[in-house]
Amino acid sequence: MSTTSEQITDRRSPHERVAADLRDEILSGVVPPGAVLPAAELQQRFGASRVTVERALDLLREERLVAACAATADAAASDAVVLAHRQRTMRPSRSLAPADPGQPFRWVTEARKRGVRADCVVLEVEVVAEPPAHVVRALGLGVGSPLLLRSQVLTFDDEPAGLVKAYFPLEIVRGTAMMERRRVRGGTSTLMAELGYPPLRCVDCVSARIPTQEQQALLKLPHGVPVLRTFRVVYSDGDRPVEVHDTVESGHLYELQYEFTQA
Template identity: 80%
Template sequence: MSTTYEQITDRRPLHERVAADLRDEILSGAVLPGAVLSPAELQQRFATSSATVEQALDILREERLITSCTDTAGPAPDTVVLEHRQRTMRPARSLAPADPGQPFRWVIEARKRGVRANCALLEVKHVPEAPTHVAQALGLSAGTPVLLRSQVLTFDDEPAGLVKAYFPLEIVRGTAMTEPRRIRGGTSTLLAQLGYPPLRCVDSVSARIPTQEQQALLKLPHNVPVLRTFRVVYSDHDRPVEAHDTVESGHLYELQYEFSHAR
């Protein structure tokens, strides 16, 4: 492995850097499912020890990107690349209310991609004072209470996202939104029924190091980042009616946005 400027300035342990390079090749499709990774070849390629290569492979096994292949005559088992589980989701398509009798559009979009998706409600509660960024997004005065609905999103029964959705109490007070149960068709469907149809949203997306809560609820592998999406939903007269603070598992999620040129 030749010395580059990036390697000189990268302070991560060598096994994490090797894992990062291999992970990128797997997720980008440069290395296809079914390909065999030979520890001996990796040791030569990265000019490192067998112990370092094995540490790197252990990281990828924990992320379920590879699996050991013991059907080999070599001194160490080869490794087979699995089909990676990172799913492409299109957030813009989950804005509209669900069709009558249908589940939340996020679930429908996931199913179209062959993913068994589900939403598990964690809690529904009144928050006496909205977090500052939520109050600003919803156009509320400091100290204004809001309703919080928290849920975990799963892909094929594996935690994939943590959603904290905030709503102005003046809109949802006394409705099914305040009850500790799931809303058929999602909250956007109920908002539309209440006279606040979601018409526009603004997403702010960033990469984060997971908090302790996120690490525990999403059962993240070691050293995996999360995608954080803060979405503000607007209704008629550009009134903000909902703020989503969503954290998605970095090894399971890919977000896709589509743009067109306005004429």
């Protein structure tokens, strides 16, 4: 139960606050899969009304974190059972290298190692005459430099999980398979390496954001779920920036893991 001072500063509705506490406990493993959440006990714990608890559980059902309990003699209709959460741990550093010959790109390979059926759907491939200024700056190009934009949706087990907008200098990719509206065999990193621009270093800026209307629609996000936004700049020989990936990932499906060693 939140303290009085916390309730004053938390401007969310009561059912959103209850759902937030339960969500955190489920995702962190405090409440394991298979555990029953009796509505009556939740009302007492949070000092909340029956309607508030039911609305909180409705939010968690929409996120597929809980489900209605099977009808039993001692289970109320509004009780819920905790499901195994679907948040997957992905390691961005392992998706940088080009794919092995004949293999799909690294993101798919890494997801499959974790038992996830991963795939991607190409949305659009187009030359952007006036790309976003922050992307142009990241690539070290002048204002008005056209870029190739490749947009695609990443899926986990056929469920939208990420939206990627990848930008490339037109002078590098012009006339290549990158310009075609189809998936590139082995991923764009593989083709860039074949073109003489192997990915050697990347810099990621990660932040949590409220989804835009486009992101909400394409990722089919449950109500109130944020997105993780990763702005990645990929560098090649001579520390030249050659790619920018602006990616948003569903907050309830993604966890990013980074590993560091002492320099």
